[in-house]
Amino acid sequence: MRKRIYWLLPDLDAARKTMNELLLARVSDRHIHFVAEDGSDMTGLHAANILQTSDLVEAAQTGLLVGAGLGAAGGVVAAYVLTGTGAAPQAVVIALAGLGAVLGTWSSSMIGSSTPSRRLKRFEKQIAEGQYLLMVDVPRTRVTDIEELLERTHPEAHFEGLEPNVPAFP
Template identity: 75%
Template sequence: MRKRIYWLLPDLDSARRTMDELLLARITEHHIHFVAKESSPMDGLHAANVLQTSDLVEAAQSGALIGSGVGAAGGVAAALAISAASPAAVVIGLAAVGAMLGTWSSSMIGSSTPSRRLRRFEQAIEDGQYLLIVDVPRTRVTEIERLLTRTHPEAHFEGMEPNVPAFP
C-alpha cells in the first residue's frame, strides 16, 4: 500500500532537482507526478496524467455502483413482468449491463472534471508553482519527507492522502 504526498515547489529548477533526488532514492518515475500551469515548461519532469488530475476513478466507481443498482432494479421488474424461468439470471445480467453503462458514462464525465483533491492547489499552480504528487510505500513516507525537507527548504509540504487508489 502507498501513501500520496503533496509538495509545492517554487520553480522548474527546484522541481527538476526534486525529481532527480526522488529517482536516486529509488522512487520510480511511474510514482512521481508534477502539475503546473498550462504554459509552464515541464522539461525533465513526469507530468501528471488524467488519472491524477481528474475525478475519473471516483466517477467510474460511483457509476458502477449506481448503474448496477439501477440495472438490478430493472432486472427485478423485467423478471416479474416476463415471468422469466430464471429470474436471477435476468437480474444479474441487467445489473452487469447497468454497471458497465454506469461506469462508462460516469467516467466520461469524471475525466473532464478537475480533481477535487487538487482544488486547494489551484491558486499556487496559477501563480507558477509546481505541484509534486509522489506515491511512496508506507514504510518510506518519513524517509522521503525528511529527504525533501532537508534538500529543499524552498519547498512546502502540503500533506498526504492515507491511501492511494490501486488503479492510477
C-alpha cells in the first residue's frame, strides 16, 4: 500500500527540480503527479491525469455498490413476479444485480469524471495563484525519507499533508 504526499511548490523551476530529485531518489515517474492552473507550462513534469484530478474512482465505486444493490432488489421483485413461470429466481436476481452494477458504475463514472476531486479542493486557491501541487505516491516505508529529502532540498516548498491510503488503481 502506498501513501500520497502533498507539497506545494512556488513555481515551475522548483517543480522541475523536485521532479528530477524524486527520479534520482528512485521514485517512478508514474507515481509523481503535478497539478497546476489550466494553461500553465508543464514542460518536464508528469501532469496528473483525470484519475488524480477528479472523483472518477470514488464515483465508480459508489455506482457499483448502489447499482448492484438496486439491481438485486429489482431481481428479487422480478423473481417473485416470475414465480411459477419456470424461470430460475436466483438467475434473475444475479443477472439484474450484474446489470445494475454495470449501469451504476458506468453512469456514476461519467458524473465523477467531470467533478473536481474533493481531495484537491483545499489547494484551489494556491493553484490559481500559480503554485504547483506535487502529489507523490510512495510506499509506507519511504514516506519519511521522501519528506526529509524535500524538506532539505526545497525550503521554499510547503508540506501540505499525507493521504493515508492511495488506491492501487489510479
